Amino acid sequence: MPDGAKPVLDVRGLQTVFRTRGGDVHAVNSVSFHLEPGELLGVVGESGSGKSVTMMSLIGLLPMPPAEIRGGQVMLGDMDILKVSPAQLREIRGKRIGFVFQDPMTSLNPVYTVGNQVMEPLLRHMGLNKTQARARAIELLELVGIPDAERRMKDYPHQFSGGMRQRVMIAIALACDPEVLIADEPTTALDVTIQAQIIELVKDLRSKLGMAIVWITHDLGVIAGIADRVVVMYGGQIVEQAPVGELFANPQHPYTRALLKTIPSVSGTREKRLRVIEGQPPILGAAPTACPFMPRCTEAFAVCHVENPQRRPLDDKRVGYGHDVACHWDAKTGGIA
Amino acid sequence: MLTFTLRRLMFAIPTLLFISLLIFLLVDLAPGSPMSQIPLTVPPEVRLKIMEAMGVNEPVMVRYLLWLKQFFVVEPLVLWDHWFSTEYSAGMQRIVSWQSRSPVMDIVVQRLPQTMTVIGTSYVLGVLIALPIGIYSAYRQYSWFDQLGTFIAMIGFSVPTFFTGLVLILVFAVNLHWFPSIYDTSLRVTDWASFMQQVKQMAMPVMVLALYNAAQISRYMRSSMLENLGQDYVRTARAKGLTERVVVLKHVVRNSMIPVVTVIALGIPSIFGGAIITEQVFRVNGLGALLIGAIQGSDLPTVQTLTFIFAVLIVLFNLIADILYGLLDPRIRYD
Ligand SMILES: Nc1ncnc2c1ncn2[C@@H]1O[C@H](COP(=O)(O)OP(=O)(O)O)[C@@H](O)[C@H]1O
Numbered sequence: 304m305p306d307g308a309k310p311v312l313d314v315r316g317l318q319t320v321f322r323t324r325g326g327d328v329h330a331v332n333s334v335s336f337h338l339e340p341g342e343l344l345g346v347v348g349e350s351g352s353g354k355s356v357t358m359m360s361l362i363g364l365l366p367m368p369p370a371e372i373r374g375g376q377v378m379l380g381d382m383d384i385l386k387v388s389p390a391q392l393r394e395i396r397g398k399r400i401g402f403v404f405q406d407p408m409t410s411l412n413p414v415y416t417v418g419n420q421v422m423e424p425l426l427r428h429m430g431l432n433k434t435q436a437r438a439r440a441i442e443l444l445e446l447v448g449i450p451d452a453e454r455r456m457k458d459y460p461h462q463f464s465g466g467m468r469q470r471v472m473i474a475i476a477l478a479c480d481p482e483v484l485i486a487d488e489p490t491t492a493l494d495v496t497i498q499a500q501i502i503e504l505v506k507d508l509r510s511k512l513g514m515a516i517v518w519i520t521h522d523l524g525v526i527a528g529i530a531d532r533v534v535v536m537y538g539g540q541i542v543e544q545a546p547v548g549e550l551f552a553n554p555q556h557p558y559t560r561a562l563l564k565t566i567p568s569v570s571g572t573r574e575k576r577l578r579v580i581e582g583q584p585p586i587l588g589a590a591p592t593a594c595p596f597m598p599r600c601t602e603a604f605a606v607c608h609v610e611n612p613q614r615r616p617l618d619d620k621r622v623g624y625g626h627d628v629a630c631h632w633d634a635k636t637g638g639i640a
Numbered sequence: 641m642l643t644f645t646l647r648r649l650m651f652a653i654p655t656l657l658f659i660s661l662l663i664f665l666l667v668d669l670a671p672g673s674p675m676s677q678i679p680l681t682v683p684p685e686v687r688l689k690i691m692e693a694m695g696v697n698e699p700v701m702v703r704y705l706l707w708l709k710q711f712f713v714v715e716p717l718v719l720w721d722h723w724f725s726t727e728y729s730a731g732m733q734r735i736v737s738w739q740s741r742s743p744v745m746d747i748v749v750q751r752l753p754q755t756m757t758v759i760g761t762s763y764v765l766g767v768l769i770a771l772p773i774g775i776y777s778a779y780r781q782y783s784w785f786d787q788l789g790t791f792i793a794m795i796g797f798s799v800p801t802f803f804t805g806l807v808l809i810l811v812f813a814v815n816l817h818w819f820p821s822i823y824d825t826s827l828r829v830t831d832w833a834s835f836m837q838q839v840k841q842m843a844m845p846v847m848v849l850a851l852y853n854a855a856q857i858s859r860y861m862r863s864s865m866l867e868n869l870g871q872d873y874v875r876t877a878r879a880k881g882l883t884e885r886v887v888v889l890k891h892v893v894r895n896s897m898i899p900v901v902t903v904i905a906l907g908i909p910s911i912f913g914g915a916i917i918t919e920q921v922f923r924v925n926g927l928g929a930l931l932i933g934a935i936q937g938s939d940l941p942t943v944q945t946l947t948f949i950f951a952v953l954i955v956l957f958n959l960i961a962d963i964l965y966g967l968l969d970p971r972i973r974y975d
């Protein structure tokens with residue numbers, strides 16, 4: 304991936320708040336990341352860390368109210384898509400940004416045929432007539448590895464297995480040849496062998512079609528095999544960002560380190576129980592004034608209680624482009640950075 | 641889909657037979673005999689003859705079987721003869737009303753049009769009003785439109801139809817003189833003037849029933865829409881860039897209609913029951929009025945037959961609901 308190429312997607316300072324009866328929930332706090340052409344960016348974090356809300360904020364898929372985007376920019380090419388009209392945003396959704404969701408069992412409409420649902424974005428965005436859209440939909444289903452695609456166009460979602468449904472979702476997301484594919488935990492609801500097949504499929508499609516991908520997961524093990532670069536989220540903010548090799552070799556944030564220890568290793572002894580991080584991710588009632596990880600952190604200093612650490616580069620590159628971490632603790636010295 | 645329908649149909653037959661037995665036995669327990677309608681001056685031996693002709697001296701099981709034969713064999717044959725000018729039913733005993741001495745089915749056929757025009761119109765109108773209101777209320781939940789809809793619907797189904805009926809009569813017939821308070825069954829629509837007269841006399845009963853039906857159905861539609869609007873597939877539809885119109889009217893409405901169609905189909909027979917009251921209030925000479933009259937006059941054959949017709953309607957619309965359910969929901973169709 305060429306350094307300094309113009310990003311296809313550049314998110315800066317995104318802030319999303321849910322206004323609920325019990326008060327505001329600050330789900331996304333000043334999140335910045337970018338996506339280079341053809342790149343696969345992994346986004347990891349426990350559930351509740353704000354991954355889905357971040358991605359859905361980008362293209363206006365959150366219910367508003369209660370959600371409210373308080374600030375930030377989302378540059379798609381030269382356009383800030385937080386500022387465009389709802390109609391313009393609909394032109395982007397499904398055409399320039401494709402979305403695959405977590406649960407393939409519920410993400411397809413049960414009363415329409417799969418063919419109908421794959422043809423929908425083609426008819427909406429590509430100016431095709433029904434015959435053309437049908438032909439293209441069959442191609443797409445073949446592309447995502449659905450056997451006997453032409454006949455299966457007439458079938459309904461409940462006649463497909465979970466893995467096959469997720470393939471259909473991928474076909475829908477890729478129908479209009481988008482620049483960006485956002486996959487929100489696409490394999491979490493599937494069993495392990497199917498999960499591996501879907502990951503292989505996405506790798507394959509990526510080399511064929513060349514779109515940039517954001518792959519959300521709470522499983523660092525999945526990320527290791529596919530991502531170019533990784534963003535680690537916690538408490539609605541990015542706590543660490545690095546190329547995948549660097550992150551695994553040299554994790555800086557205590558949270559990243561803890562996450563790495565939760566991956567069951569193939570060489571590890573069988574009887575050792577899977578490790579979990581003690582405690583719960585926070586629900587933020589106010590914009591954080593302390594480090595959100597502090598209550599669970601093994602290394603916390605006094606300063607962590609009063610100052611939310613900003614992302615700082617660990618090399619000579621800008622924040623977001625090399626290796627950076629949002630932590631007061633210095634992993635090398637063990638002191639305050 | 642065909643086997644699905646046939647299977648449901650197979651179920652309907654024993655159900656109906658059981659219901660018919662139940663109705664027959666229950667109604668038979670009621671006091672009353674054909675004799676109460678026959679003047680006391682008729683000599684005893686003539687009475688006996690009449691009773692024999694009616695079969696009222698037979699044991700109850702025999703009478704039940706006779707009635708079954710009359711309902712399922714004789715009456716259909718009469719209808720057939722009427723349509724195709726044949727004479728298969730000649731000489732067969734039909735179900736005869738104790739009150740009027742004429743065949744019950746002939747009276748039903750006379751009364752049916754009144755009931756159908758009033759009830760049919762009010763139900764169709766109610767559904768047509770209810771669906772858009774339900775859809776829009778759910779889509780704009782808690783908006784002033786939704787709040788107003790909730791309020792009116794609450795009034796609509798918590799106030800009984802005889803009360804709304806009387807209020808309407810008081811306001812529109814007694815005070816404003818816009819509509820007649822009594823339904824003229826003999827009115828024939830031949831020209832514009834008589835058509836307007838028909839519309840005017842239908843207006844109040846139709847309004848009362850339509851309000852009641854719309855209130856219920858719009859609530860069902862709203863809650864079904866709300867349930868579906870939060871589903872994942874709706875998010876998928878939006879993520880495709882579809883317009884809100886398509887998202888709601890194509891994706892959400894189709895799914896929301898599945899339970900509502902059942903409610904609509906099952907509501908049809910029960911509104912015949914509700915119409916009994918409305919027909920009394922507005923003096924519509926329909927099936928409801930016929931049933932009330934038959935009960936008051938201890939006219940058992942008429943009561944049995946009418947009640948059974950209502951039961952048939954309920955089972956029939958159950959069947960229709962099942963079939964519509966299968967048509968709308970592929971998960972059921974393909975089981
Ligand atoms: N509809 C909502 N109302 C209020 N809070 C919400 C809503 N949706 C999400 N949140 C909050 O946003 C946080 C992040 O959620 P999410 O992005 O779904 O987490 P992840 O995808 O990382 O598992 C949650 O902890 C929750 O408190």
Ligand SMILES: [Mg+2]
Pocket residue numbers: 351354355356487488
């Ligand atoms: Mg999520």
